[in-house]
Amino acid sequence: MKTAIIGAGFVGRAWAISFARAGHDVRIWDANPAAPHAARDFIAGILPDLEANDLLNGGTPDALLARLNPVADLAEALADVDYVQENTPERVEVKRQVFADLDQHAPETAVLASSTSALLPSSFVEHVPGRSRCLVCHPINPPYLIPAVEVCPSPWTKAETVDKAAAFLRSCGQAPLVMKREIDGFIMNRLQGALLEEAFRLVADGIAGVEDIDIGLRDGLALRWSFMGPFETIDLNAPGGVRDYAERYQGIYSGIFPSVQRRVDWTGPVMETVEATRRAKLGADQLGDRQMWRDRRLMALLAHKRRAANDIGE
């Protein structure tokens, strides 16, 4: 398929890898005419690591790069495209203008998707004549390493648009979470936020240390979640399945619930503890190196998951 990346920063260039890896043509446009070329150069630097981890679907870096086409003119970038992924700044007035432009120049059949993590689609597509083909497809960065993508329709998005977007994302090896309607935080930030609120509360109340929370996830809860998710995990944690689990253990959770109705300010005194603990583990000047380490660990984890799904089953 023919695709366009609108906005070639951190998020846009990551999408470009995912789309081109799947064999799609990718036109890259940015308000800054130098940005698409910089994005292509950045991508060229990442591809050898992906190839070494067998994460290029058997293709070569050169073949992938040949599918990336920086385009200076917006109308030209959008001519004949099937799918558009927008990655401009997270300001509602910017996105309102961009979506009006996209709708004007892209073929009627094209899906127009935004990468926004913070804005509801209704806030920036209401005025767009083709709003029924607009929606949010929000990645966890970087999407070429993390499959999950939230597909969030506006109140005016056609079901056909949602289906086309989800099918396109699946063709790229992504795992779409198809939302029934929009809600602040979408799904993943709501789930992450619920866990983080409790984590900050436990540290603020002096129950647990920052490192204890991280141990509890990386050596505990997140192991099973990383290949099953939370519902399948509890389904297998009681002899009679998920209903049995809820009947046996809901009492523990409902007993806890009243004590979590209080929010701790993450930037308040608790941040002294959180920041001191993290900076003792990792100096501020090492954050960049650690991000590269994280991405290498993510690549190795994905390669492992694919092998395990193949050898042991999904």
Add this chain to the structure above:
Amino acid sequence: MKTAIIGAGFVGRAWAISFARAGHDVRIWDANPAAPHAARDFIAGILPDLEANDLLNGGTPDALLARLNPVADLAEALADVDYVQENTPERVEVKRQVFADLDQHAPETAVLASSTSALLPSSFVEHVPGRSRCLVCHPINPPYLIPAVEVCPSPWTKAETVDKAAAFLRSCGQAPLVMKREIDGFIMNRLQGALLEEAFRLVADGIAGVEDIDIGLRDGLALRWSFMGPFETIDLNAPGGVRDYAERYQGIYSGIFPSVQRRVDWTGPVMETVEATRRAKLGADQLGDRQMWRDRRLMALLAHKRRAANDIGE
């Protein structure tokens, strides 16, 4: 060290593997005199899989089995032990009696740890003369596959007891989360509960399907959490680290907070949806096979994590 497993059911026999694998002597006692022998037979059936995944620390199944000693008499099981792990039924009156018995028969220097997931240590050790050496060491099952263990002191537990328990658990390859004081749900069930409450709410409100939630974790959030935990994850998700992250994104999370002050009854109408979805994916008669699949996937994940930590760094 000399250890005793008190209560040889699902949890007790899992601990026995962890302790014996680390080279500790393990006496196994149960109120039902047949149970320790059944536990040993059960363990013998699991060890080949652990050996195949290089999860026996280089030892052999026979050597590990030789360290497991079913003992019929409680006083004999406790003679000369250094560490006792209690795994009797989750009823406070049972544990009150058991801890009185343990304290009477075990040497003064021994640590007395309970596996309880539901009871606070203060509820069953207050009357015990040696309560200062009693605490909770709560595993995520099975502990021979999942390193995290919550170490929860009662108000009377000596700091020395906490340190000895944590050091013993580390000697077994476990990853202790050392709590500063007791709280309902300890740490991991509070974090899991926070996420599950939001998951049930999203399904009950018709925002997301059960499978979408599982995708969001297994193909999204839990990937990074499985080798970093949530605090390190957000520390790497903003250019200036964790404080920068909180300053940039707290607004999203605080905006969500008011909408999560409502609890959905997990066993209410939402369970029809959850159960129907899960049973369509996995028949009730397949739960046992799937649990064995889960444990094989866990073993492969642990082997991967060890390799990745070695090759890429921790």
